[in-house]
Amino acid sequence: VQLQASGGGLVQAGDSLRLSCVVSGRAFSTYTMGWFRQAPGKEREFLAAISKSGKSTHYKNSVEGRFTIARDDAKNTVYLQMNSLKPEDTAVYYCAADTFKVVTTVQYGMNYWGKGTLVTVSS
Numbered sequence: 001v002q003l004q005a006s007g008g009g010l011v012q013a014g015d016s017l018r019l020s021c022v023v024s025g026r027a028f029s030t031y032t033m034g035w036f037r038q039a040p041g042k043e044r045e046f047l048a049a050i051s052k053s054g055k056s057t058h059y060k061n062s063v064e065g066r067f068t069i070a071r072d073d074a075k076n077t078v079y080l081q082m083n084s085l086k087p088e089d090t091a092v093y094y095c096a097a098d099t100f101k102v103v104t105t106v107q108y109g110m111n112y113w114g115k116g117t118l119v120t121v122s123s
Contacts, residue, residue: 021095
């Protein structure tokens with residue numbers, strides 16, 4: 001399976017950005033999907049997860065209400081809508097997939113990872 005994230009860039013504090021991740025190589029609907037990020041000098045952290053059906057989601061407490069994860073199975077794509085961005089959101093953002101995880105266990109690791117897309121938020 002291959003994951004390709006895109007949509008990162010340089011934005012100002014308060015702006016919005018939508019990341020996309022296209023999955024290929026196997027039926028997209030068989031994957032629980034997640035978004036993670038890694039800021040400079042910090043460990044990678046979980047942000048959001050969405051179930052195979054799209055009916056369940058789970059978020060890191062600090063981004064819930066600002067970030068929204070969604071999926072479009074017709075396009076084999078998972079999205080992360082990020083609103084009210086802050087300088088501390090600056091990081092490389094990664095999408096990930098797993099056939100066995102449920103939304104509450106995504107934070108413990110995933111089988112497949114994309115290469116990441118850089119988001120820089122200026123103050």
